[in-house]
Amino acid sequence: MAKEMIKPYGDTLNDGMVQLAFTLPVAGGPRAKKAAELYVAKLNFTDIAVSFSREIADGFTYFVVYAKALPELDYSTVQATEARVTKLDFYRINELIKTHINRPLVVVGASIGSDAHTVGIDAIMNMKGYNQDYGLERYPQIEAINMGAQVGCEELVARAVEVSADALLVSQTVTQKDVHLANFTELIELLEAEKIRDRFLLVAGGPRISNDLAVELGYDAGFGPGTVPSQVASYMVTTLLRRKGVTGFVD
Amino acid sequence: MAKEMIKPYGDTLNDGMVQLAFTLPVAGGPRAKKAAELYVAKLNFTDIAVSFSREIADGFTYFVVYAKALPELDYSTVQATEARVTKLDFYRINELIKTHINRPLVVVGASIGSDAHTVGIDAIMNMKGYNQDYGLERYPQIEAINMGAQVGCEELVARAVEVSADALLVSQTVTQKDVHLANFTELIELLEAEKIRDRFLLVAGGPRISNDLAVELGYDAGFGPGTVPSQVASYMVTTLLRRKGVTGFVD
Amino acid sequence: MAHIELDEKKINRLKSLARQVAEQVQEMIADYSTVSVERAVLRLYGVDGVDGDGTPLVNRLVELLQAKEMLSAGISRYFALAMLTSGRDAQTTALQLVNGDIEFAEQGRFPPEEISAKEQDLALSAVAALDATRQRKAEKQKRYPLGPQPWKYVIVATGNIYEDRTQARAVARSGADIIAVIRSTAQSLLDYIPYGATTEGFGGTFATQENFRIMRAALDEECAATGRYLRLVNYASGLCMAEIAVCAALEDLDMLLNDSMYGILFRDINIKRTFVDQHFSRLICGRAKIIINTGEDNYLTTSDAVENAHTVTASQLINEALGRFSLLTDDLLGLGHAFEIDPTMKNGFLYELAHAQLTRQLFPEAPLKYMPPTKYKSTDIFFSHCQDTMFNLASIATNQGIHLAGMLTEAIHTPLMHDRYQSISAINYVFDTARDLGSEIEFKKDGIVAGRARQVMAETEAFLEEVRVEGLMQAIAAGKFAGIKRREEGGKGLDGVFKKAPNYSNPILARLEKEGVING
Amino acid sequence: MAHIELDEKKINRLKSLARQVAEQVQEMIADYSTVSVERAVLRLYGVDGVDGDGTPLVNRLVELLQAKEMLSAGISRYFALAMLTSGRDAQTTALQLVNGDIEFAEQGRFPPEEISAKEQDLALSAVAALDATRQRKAEKQKRYPLGPQPWKYVIVATGNIYEDRTQARAVARSGADIIAVIRSTAQSLLDYIPYGATTEGFGGTFATQENFRIMRAALDEECAATGRYLRLVNYASGLCMAEIAVCAALEDLDMLLNDSMYGILFRDINIKRTFVDQHFSRLICGRAKIIINTGEDNYLTTSDAVENAHTVTASQLINEALGRFSLLTDDLLGLGHAFEIDPTMKNGFLYELAHAQLTRQLFPEAPLKYMPPTKYKSTDIFFSHCQDTMFNLASIATNQGIHLAGMLTEAIHTPLMHDRYQSISAINYVFDTARDLGSEIEFKKDGIVAGRARQVMAETEAFLEEVRVEGLMQAIAAGKFAGIKRREEGGKGLDGVFKKAPNYSNPILARLEKEGVING
Numbered sequence A, B: 001m002a003k004e005m006i007k008p009y010g011d012t013l014n015d016g017m018v019q020l021a022f023t024l025p026v027a028g029g030p031r032a033k034k035a036a037e038l039y040v041a042k043l044n045f046t047d048i049a050v051s052f053s054r055e056i057a058d059g060f061t062y063f064v065v066y067a068k069a070l071p072e073l074d075y076s077t078v079q080a081t082e083a084r085v086t087k088l089d090f091y092r093i094n095e096l097i098k099t100h101i102n103r104p105l106v107v108v109g110a111s112i113g114s115d116a117h118t119v120g121i122d123a124i125m126n127m128k129g130y131n132q133d134y135g136l137e138r139y140p141q142i143e144a145i146n147m148g149a150q151v152g153c154e155e156l157v158a159r160a161v162e163v164s165a166d167a168l169l170v171s172q173t174v175t176q177k178d179v180h181l182a183n184f185t186e187l188i189e190l191l192e193a194e195k196i197r198d199r200f201l202l203v204a205g206g207p208r209i210s211n212d213l214a215v216e217l218g219y220d221a222g223f224g225p226g227t228v229p230s231q232v233a234s235y236m237v238t239t240l241l242r243r244k245g246v247t248g249f250v251d
Numbered sequence C, D: 001m002a003h004i005e006l007d008e009k010k011i012n013r014l015k016s017l018a019r020q021v022a023e024q025v026q027e028m029i030a031d032y033s034t035v036s037v038e039r040a041v042l043r044l045y046g047v048d049g050v051d052g053d054g055t056p057l058v059n060r061l062v063e064l065l066q067a068k069e070m071l072s073a074g075i076s077r078y079f080a081l082a083m084l085t086s087g088r089d090a091q092t093t094a095l096q097l098v099n100g101d102i103e104f105a106e107q108g109r110f111p112p113e114e115i116s117a118k119e120q121d122l123a124l125s126a127v128a129a130l131d132a133t134r135q136r137k138a139e140k141q142k143r144y145p146l147g148p149q150p151w152k153y154v155i156v157a158t159g160n161i162y163e164d165r166t167q168a169r170a171v172a173r174s175g176a177d178i179i180a181v182i183r184s185t186a187q188s189l190l191d192y193i194p195y196g197a198t199t200e201g202f203g204g205t206f207a208t209q210e211n212f213r214i215m216r217a218a219l220d221e222e223c224a225a226t227g228r229y230l231r232l233v234n235y236a237s238g239l240c241m242a243e244i245a246v247c248a249a250l251e252d253l254d255m256l257l258n259d260s261m262y263g264i265l266f267r268d269i270n271i272k273r274t275f276v277d278q279h280f281s282r283l284i285c286g287r288a289k290i291i292i293n294t295g296e297d298n299y300l301t302t303s304d305a306v307e308n309a310h311t312v313t314a315s316q317l318i319n320e321a322l323g324r325f326s327l328l329t330d331d332l333l334g335l336g337h338a339f340e341i342d343p344t345m346k347n348g349f350l351y352e353l354a355h356a357q358l359t360r361q362l363f364p365e366a367p368l369k370y371m372p373p374t375k376y377k378s379t380d381i382f383f384s385h386c387q388d389t390m391f392n393l394a395s396i397a398t399n400q401g402i403h404l405a406g407m408l409t410e411a412i413h414t415p416l417m418h419d420r421y422q423s424i425s426a427i428n429y430v431f432d433t434a435r436d437l438g439s440e441i442e443f444k445k446d447g448i449v450a451g452r453a454r455q456v457m458a459e460t461e462a463f464l465e466e467v468r469v470e471g472l473m474q475a476i477a478a479g480k481f482a483g484i485k486r487r488e489e490g491g492k493g494l495d496g497v498f499k500k501a502p503n504y505s506n507p508i509l510a511r512l513e514k515e516g517v518i519n520g
Ligand code: B12
Pocket: A114, A115, A116, A117, A118, A119, A120, A121, A123, A124, A130, A168, A169, A170, A171, A172, A173, A174, A175, A176, A203, A204, A205, A206, A207, A208, A222, A223, A224, A225, A226, A227, A228, A232, C157, C182, C183, C184, C185, C186, C202, C203, C204, C266, C298, C301, C302, C374, C375, C376, C377, C409, C410, C411, C412, C413, C414, C415
C-alpha cells in the first residue's frame, strides 16, 4: 500500500502545529519558561513558543505552548475497528427478531462495580431513549432489564443466567485510576470461571469506551459517546442472526 | 549539583499530565482517532485519551487530547538569563545619570522593517508610559527619540549616529515566518559593517522576545511582554555605569 | 438587582404549602431517633477514636446498647451513668465500655437526679463547643474579611488529603473563597465515619475529622497569607449526617452538603433515617453557624432541566421549610440549583436567567448555591469553557450566593491544578467586568424570562399541592421527585432507626431546640 | 431590542453637525481627481493586465497621459479617442498605447461629439457591469438565503490564495456567513494593484482581481453545498481605493473595508487623495451593492477605549454623512466599532454594552461592524476565549450586524484552522442560547449603561462642534483623531492628486452621481 505520511496541520500542510498546556512543579520566571521549552523539545517538537506562563501556586507554573511536531505518521498503516453495525431502524429490528428468532431478545444491562452513573445505560435502555431514538424498553421484541448502577458482577451474572439473557450491556463512566478496566475484566473473568462466557453477547459502553478497547478486554463490542439505542439494537440483532447463520437480511 | 528531575503535574507529582490540541489532515471517525492516539505516542506520551475529535473541514479532523508525558527533565541543568536589572525607580535613575554621566542619556527607539506596530515601543518611550510607570520621554535626564514604526535599519542607524545615541531600542511585533529574526539580524549586520556596533547599547523588545534570544542575536539585552519603562531605564543606566567602571551605586 | 415581577400572594402560597408539607414530616421526626443521632451525641460528649479493627468507638458503644435492646431510651443517660461509674472522662469511659471493663446498665449506684445532672453537664459543654466554633469563626472573619458574593467555590478531589491540601492552597491563592473537599465515592453509604488522615480515596477524599483538621489548618494559614477568609466545606448527607455535622463543627468547617432528600433519592437511604438525622444535624449546623448546601442540582443530572425545573423549586421550598424547624436562619440556607439546560436550546440562557432569578427572588436572603453546567459539558474543553463563562454571567447578573466553579474538563476528569486556575480566572473576569449588570437591567414584564419564571411558579404550586395532599413520604414513594421511587420502609439504614421510648433522653437535642436561634 | 432612552433632539444635532463637517469635505472632493480614480475608469472601460515588468496597463496609461501633462482633463476622453483611433476594444487599444503604436492626443480625426458618444457608450457598459454584479448577487441571495444578523465574519490570512481557499471552505462549513481575505501587510501603500493569483503574502494575501475571482468561485461552491449565501470581503482602503472597488465589483464581492479616514490616519496617505478616492470608490460600492466596512476599531488599538469612545462615534457619524454624499444607503453602511475595554476594568462590560447599544441606536438600519477584543487579548488562550464569549454576548444583546469572530489566539498568531473552528462554535452557542436577550432586557433609566451612553453622546457633540468650526482637515492636522497629526499637503500619494480642469470628463462618475440610488 502507498505510504501516506501525515503531520498536524495549522495553516499549511505538514507545518506540524500543536498546542500544549501543562504545569511544571517549578517557580515562575525565565528559568521556568526555559524549562518548559526544553521539556517540549524532549517531546519531539521544534519552533517552540511559550505563549503564556504563570505561577499558579507556590512552586507550580502553568504554560500554554505552541510548537511544531517533528514526527510523521504513516496513515496508511492506521487501523481502527468499529462495532460492525448495519444500521437498521426500530421497525426492521423488531421484524427481524420476530421473523428469525421467534421470541423476544432478552437483554440485561447494568453499570457495574462502584460506578453510580446511570445516565449512559439509561440512555440506551429506558423507554425514552436518547437523541430522538427510542430506548430498548420500547422495542416490543426486546425484553430489556435495566439493573441500574452499582451492580456487583455476581449479581449481574446471576440475573443473566436466571432470565437466559441473550446479551449483557455493561456501562462504566468513572475511569479514575483505570477502575473501569478492572471492573470490565472482573466480569469477563467471572463469566469464564463459570464457563458461560459464550452464552451471551457482551457489550461494553461508556464515555471512554471504544470498540477496540472493548474487544481487547474480551467483549464482543464497545460503544462510546453519542451512541443511540438503535445502533446497539442493530448490532445485537445482526450479530445474533449472523451467528445463527441467517444472512441476506439486509437490503 | 544534585539532580532535580521534573515532569508535568496534573494532580499528583510526576503524573506527567499534558493537554494537547491539534488538527490532522484526515477525515473524521475511529481511524482518525486512532491516528491521533498513535501520533501522540510518537511524541513520547503514554495513557493517551483522545477526549474530543471532530471533522472541522472536509478531510481535516481536530482533536483535544490528554496524555501523560514520559520524559523527565533535570531542572538543575536549566539556565536562563534575564537582562541584569537592578530595579531602580524614576528618581534614582535620573539622579544616577545626573551625577555619574553628567548629561542626558540619548535613546533612539523604533519598530524596524515593515513592522507597523507602535504600541509596544510607545509603551516604553511615550510620556504616558505603561502600567502606571512613566515612559522614557518623562525622564528629565533622558532624551528619548521615538522614530515610530516601519523604520528602515539605515534610517535608524543614521539617526543614532547623528544624535550620538547611547542606546538603541528596537521593537518587533510581527513574527510570522520569523521576520523578526531577519530584521534584528539585519540591524546588527549593518552596525557591524559600519564598525559601530560597540558605540551603542542595543536593546531588543517585543511580545516574543526573551533576553536569551536577544543575546543570541547579538543584542545586549531583550525584554518581553509586560516590560515597564523603568525596567528598561534601570537596565540602561546600570549597564552604562558598570561599563564606565562606576560601582557601588546600588544601595 | 435584576427583577422579575412576581405575585407576592403566589409566593406566600408556595411558602405555606411547603410549610404544611414539612410539618407532617416534622411530626414524624419528633417520634424517632437513629443510631447516627446517638453516635453524634457521644461524639459531642467527647468520645472519639477507633478500635483495633478501625470501627469507631461510638459505633461500638451504640451497638453494645442496641445488643441489650436498650437504645430506645437514647444513649445519653446510659453513657452519663457509665461515666459516673468509671469516674473518668468520656473517652476513657468509652474504652472501658468497649473493653468490657464496665457495662451499660439500667441503673447503677447513682440516683436519677445525679445521672440527669451529669447528662446536663455533658450537654452544656457539648453546646458550649458549638458556641465556641461559632465564635472562633466569627473572630477569624473579623480579621480576614469575607469576599463579596457570589463566593467562588472550588472543589479538590485527589483522594489524598495531602495532595488535596496542595491543590487547595493553590486555588486559595488564585482567589477562591470556598474550598470543598469532595468525598470518596459513596461514603454516604458507610454507616460509620472513617478515622484519621487518609490518602486513598476514590473520586474524592474520605470525610474524617482528622482530614477536616488538616485542611482547616492549611486554610487558616492561607487566610493569614491572603488576608481573606477561606471557607471549608464537606459533605454531611448520608448515613452519618448528624455525626459528620459534629466533626465539622468541632473542626471549624463553614459549610456542609446537607439536603433533606438527597440521601433518600440518590443513595436509597431510608426515608425516616434521613429525615431524623437531618433534623439533628441541622440543629448542630444552626448553632455552629455552618451553612448548609442542598442538593437540588442532582435532580437535573438525570431529569431535564426545563421539564423538571419545578421539582428543583419545590425541593428548595421544602428544604427551607424543614430548615426553619431545625432553627436554620436564612443566612445558613445554601439552597441549591443549577445551570443545566441543553446548550443547543434556543434562548436556553434566558431560561437559565429565569430560573436563577426566580430562586433569587423566592429566597432573597439565602446564600444560594449555584451549580455550573455538568451534564451537557463538552469534552471540547474550549467549548466547555464558554459554557462556564455564560454560567458565570448568569450568576453575577442574578446575584447568587455560592458560586460553584465550573471546570473546562468537567466531561473528562476530576480537576487538575491548572483547570482550577482557568476556572477562577474566568470567574474573576466575568464577575468584575459585569459586576453591576444585575442592577442595570430589568426584564420585560411579559417577556420570555418573566413568563418562564411565572410558569415554573405555577408548576411548583400544582406540584406542592399534590405533595401536601399525599404527604411527602407518599409522594416520594410515588416517584414524584426525580422519577425515583423510595418506600418508607425500604432503603439503607432503616435498621438504625428506632421509635423513641417515653423515657428517651437527648439533652443536646432538647437544649438546642429549646434555646432557639443563637447569634454572636 | 434592548433600549436606552436617548434624546432624539441630541441625535439629530449630532447628525447635522456631521453633515456640515462632511459638506466642507465634499466641496473639496468635487474639485479634484486622482490617478487612482482615472485608473478605475480605465478598468471599468475594460482595461486589465500588466506589462512585462508587472506594472498594470492602467498605471502605464495614466503615466503616459501624466507625462504629457494632459491628465487634468481626465483620461476618459483621451482613451475614448484612442479607441476610436485604434478601432479596437479597450484592452487592445491599451496595449497599442503602451507599445507606442498609437498615442494619446488632444484631437484626432474624430469630432468631439463622436468622442463624447464613445465615452457615453463606455460609461454605459461600465455602469451596466455594476448593475450586473448587483443583480447576480441578488439572484444568488434568493437561491441561498442570508443567515440572520449578526453575521459571522471570519478572516483568512495565510498569504497564499490557495491555502486561504482551503481555510475559507473549512470555516464556511462550520457556519460562517462572511469570509474576509486579509490583505498582505501595507498593500494600502502600493500605488497599483498586483496582478494574478498570488501565493506569497505577508500577514495576509494580496488583493488582486484574480485572487478575488478564485475565492468567489470557491465560495459559490460552498453556497451550493451549504445552502447559505456566503459573503466575500476584501480591503479597498489605501492608494488604490477606487480601483479595488472596481475589481471587487467585477468579481461579485460583497463587502469592502472602506473608511474615509483610515488611510490618512493609519497609513499616512494624503488627505485629499483619500477623500477623493473614497468618494468614487463608494459610488461604485453603492451601485454594485457592496457593503462598506469602516475602520473605527483602529482608533482603539492605540487610544484608550473608554477615554476615546467619542472619537469612534464621531468618526461613524462622519463616515455616514460622507457615505450619504456618495449615495450609500443605510443597508450598505457597515460602520465600525470595537469591544476593546481593558478586561480588568470594573463594570467594563457595562461600558461595552453602552457603546454598542449607542451605536445601534444612532444607526438603527446600518449593518454595524463589531470588532472583537484584540489589544487586551491574553496569550492564555483559555482566558482569551472567555473574552470573546463576552464579546459575542454583547453583540447578540445589542443586535449588531457584522460580527467579526474573535480568535482565542489573537495575541499569538494569525488564526489556524482550528482556532476558527473554536471561534465559530463559541459564537453559535452564544447567539443561539441568548438569541432574544436583547429584546428581553431594558437598561435602567439612570443606570451606568444609560449614563455612559449619554456621556459619550455629549462628548461627541462637543468634539464634532470643534471639528465643524475648524474644518475636518484642520482637525486632522491638529491631531484630534487618534492623536495622529496629518497635514493637508503631506502624506503618501499627494502627487497623484490633481485639480480637475474645466474640461474634465469622467462620465462614469457623472452618471453614478446623476442616477442616484438604484435598487433591484
Ligand atoms: C451526571 C453525573 C453524575 C451524577 C450521576 C447521576 C446518575 N444517576 O447517573 C452524580 C451527581 C450522582 C455523579 C456522581 C459522581 N460522579 Co459524576 N458525572 C456526571 C456527569 C456530569 C454526566 C455524566 C452523564 O450523565 N453523561 C450523559 C450520558 C448520556 O453520557 P454517557 O454516560 O457517556 O453515555 C453515552 C455513551 O457513553 C454510551 N454508553 C454509556 N454506557 C453505555 C453502555 C452500553 C452497553 C452502551 C452500548 C453504550 C453506553 O451511550 C450513552 C448515550 O450516547 C459527568 C461529567 C460529564 N459531563 O460527562 C460526571 C463524571 C462522570 N463524574 C465523575 C465523578 C468523579 C463522580 C463522583 C465519583 C464524584 C464524587 N466523588 O462523588 C460521583 C460518584 C459516582 C460513582 N460512584 O460512580 C467524573 C469521572 C472522572 C473520571 N473520568 O473518572 C466526571 C467525568 C466529572 C468530573 N470531571 O469529575 N455524577
